[in-house]
Amino acid sequence: MRDYKVEPQDCVSARRTAMDNHRANPSAGIYVPECTSEGLYARAQCHKSPQYCWCVQPRTGRPIKGTATQGVRPDCDSARRGLKNFKGCSMHKKQEFLDELVQSFIREMLEDAHNKSIAIDTPTSEKGARWKFASIDINSNSVLDKREWKVFKKEWRSFQQRDGRQKKQRLRKCWRNLPRFCDENDNQKITMDEWLACTSVTRDIKTSLPRNQNRRGKNPFSTILKSD
Structure with missing residues (x-):
C-alpha cells in the first residue's frame, strides 16, 4: 500500500490546498480528498479514482489499515463496524x-x-x-x-x-x-x-x-x- 498521507486538518481546508496544488502541477498526481456536506472526510477516499481507494477516519482523514482496494470502492461501513469496538471493553x-x-x-x-x-x-x-x-x-x-x-x-x-x-x-x-x-x-x-x-x-x-x-x-x- 502506497502511503498517501493526509494532514490532520479539516477536510475542506485539505481539499482546497490539494486542489490548488493540483492546478499548479496537474501531472503530479496529487491526491484530492473527498468531503461530506458536513465538512468531514468521506469514509471512502480514492486516488486517481477508482483505481486505488481506502477507508479513512471521517474527522481526521487518517487511513484505516487493511481497507485498500483497487478498481472498486471499499465497504467502509463494514470497516468502521470492525474498527469501532469499545476500547478496553471486550x-x-x-x-x-x-x-x-x-x-x-x-x-x-x-x-x-x-x-x-x-x-x-x-x-x-x-x-x-x-x-x-x-x-x-x-x-x-x-x-x-x-x-x-x-x-x-x-x-x-x-x-x-x-x-x-x-x-x-x-x-x-x-x-x-x-x-x-x-x-x-x-x-x-x-x-x-x-x-x-x-x-x-x-x-x-x-x-x-x-x-x-x-x-x-x-x-x-x-x-x-x-x-x-
Whole structure:
C-alpha cells in the first residue's frame, strides 16, 4: 500500500490546498480528498479514482489499515463496524454492559414516573432508551453533543452503585467509551437512531401517553410516548 498521507486538518481546508496544488502541477498526481456536506472526510477516499481507494477516519482523514482496494470502492461501513469496538471493553463485557445499561434505563424511567405519578404500561428496553436519551438531551434539540456526553459520563457512579453491584467497576471503560461508539458518523453528535442502534435496542414498539396533569417543565417521556 502506497502511503498517501493526509494532514490532520479539516477536510475542506485539505481539499482546497490539494486542489490548488493540483492546478499548479496537474501531472503530479496529487491526491484530492473527498468531503461530506458536513465538512468531514468521506469514509471512502480514492486516488486517481477508482483505481486505488481506502477507508479513512471521517474527522481526521487518517487511513484505516487493511481497507485498500483497487478498481472498486471499499465497504467502509463494514470497516468502521470492525474498527469501532469499545476500547478496553471486550465483546463479552460489551454484551454484559449493554444488558445492564438498558435495564438501568428502565429502572430510572420507572422511578422517575413513580415520582411524577405517571403510569407506564409495559416498560420496554426501547422506552427506557428513549427516556434516557431525552433526559440527557439538555437543550431538547434531539441530538446529544459532546457537552451532553459529559452529563452521561458523570452518572457512572450511580450506575455502578445501583443495587450494590460493585462488580460493575470492571465495566467502567465500556461506560466511558459508549458515546464515542454511538457516534456512527464521527461528527461528535448522537441522534436518536444512533443511540438506539448502539444500545442494541429494537425500534418497533408502539406506545401510548401516560396520564399526568400536573407535570411541569421538560418531559423526557414525550420521546417515547404518543398522546391518546
